[in-house]
Amino acid sequence: MELSLFNILDILGTMAFATSGALTAMNRKLDLFGVFIIAFVTAIGGGTLRDVLIGNTPVIWMENTIYIYLIGLFTILAIIFRKKIYYLRRSLFLFDTIGLGVFTITGVETGIRNELDPIISVALGAMTGTFGGVIRDILCNEIPVIFRREIYATACLVGGVAFVILYRYNIDHDLIYIITSLTVIVIRLVVVKYKIALPSFYLPEKTG
DSSP states (O other): OOOOOHHHHHHHHHHHHHHHHHHHHTTTTHHHHHHHHHHHHHHHHHHHHHHHHOOOOSSSHHHOHHHHHHHHHHHHHHHTTTHHHHSSSSSSHHHHHHHHHHHHHHHHHHHHTTOOOOHHHHHHHHHHHHHHHHHHHHTTTTTOGSSSSSSSHHHHHHHHHHHHHHTTTTOOOEEEEEHHHHHHHHHHHHHHHHHOOOOOOOOOOOOO
16 A cells, blocks of 8 residues: 555544544443444444445455554554553543544545545545544444534534645645644644534423
């Protein structure tokens, strides 16, 4: 596999999401098999959905088994060093945020490479960045972060739009990858730190 910055970011996102999935599974006290399954679906869920939607089959982790080995390796490392990682109070959040930022950009880039409309490319980026986490949370019996008040998918959309705009101006691709992935990560960090959230809506309870 060609080791371009795009591939490096894709691998980085895989490692981050695999670790995030493994930590979530251990927090839910799943067994060894459960930890590996949650780590795996967290890492490849978004990319698999993206590839299936654009007809890129076999999906990337079937063609390049390095992803499977990486997921297995980082799941094992998360298990071995779980006590040390646990004391890093925000480790789960940080790994999830890194994966979100990196996978969003690789998703947008994949859409552009396949000559899709910019809006569809941005949507692909958001799906790639969030869908693995959605599967993880559902399997762990939690409401997915994307459906809560936290700004999650919105950060992906902002980063995706920034990617498309910079791409139109023919800026160096490596620079675009770095700027836009950091944009998603910084937005996510800032909104959580300052507890910025989207408004939520609910039906009033019946009285009488």
